[in-house]
Amino acid sequence: MSVAFYMDENVPRAVTNGLRLKGVDVLTAQEDNREGTPDPILLDRATELQRVMFTQDEDFLVIAQLRQEEGINFGGVIYIHNQRLFIGSCVEDLEIIAKVYEPEDLANQVLYLPL
Numbered sequence: 001m002s003v004a005f006y007m008d009e010n011v012p013r014a015v016t017n018g019l020r021l022k023g024v025d026v027l028t029a030q031e032d033n034r035e036g037t038p039d040p041i042l043l044d045r046a047t048e049l050q051r052v053m054f055t056q057d058e059d060f061l062v063i064a065q066l067r068q069e070e071g072i073n074f075g076g077v078i079y080i081h082n083q084r085l086f087i088g089s090c091v092e093d094l095e096i097i098a099k100v101y102e103p104e105d106l107a108n109q110v111l112y113l114p115l
């Protein structure tokens with residue numbers, strides 16, 4: 001089973017579209033009617049849907065660390081800093097992750113892009 005992504009609401013649409021063109025399973029917070037939802041609830045939702053959260057929001061790093069320390073399971077977070085997000089390379093990295101990793105490889109983990 002390949003990795004499916006849950007895109008935070010601030011992720012550029014071009015990243016989502018690029019991944020879909022490559023056959024990667026992506027759901028955005030907006031498509032899930034979760035725009036404006038607090039970050040911890042978004043991470044819960046991604047986990048519920050068996051998706052890995054992709055974000056540029058540093059708040060998710062804090063949330064993930066707290067959950068790791070408290071032993072609270074989550075589906076995983078992939079983070080990229082705003083100034084390091086180049087659409088083409090971001091899509092390529094996420095495509096590799098989607099096709100090479102298994103969801104359990106990313107469970108309770110934080111992965112930083114670029115690879």
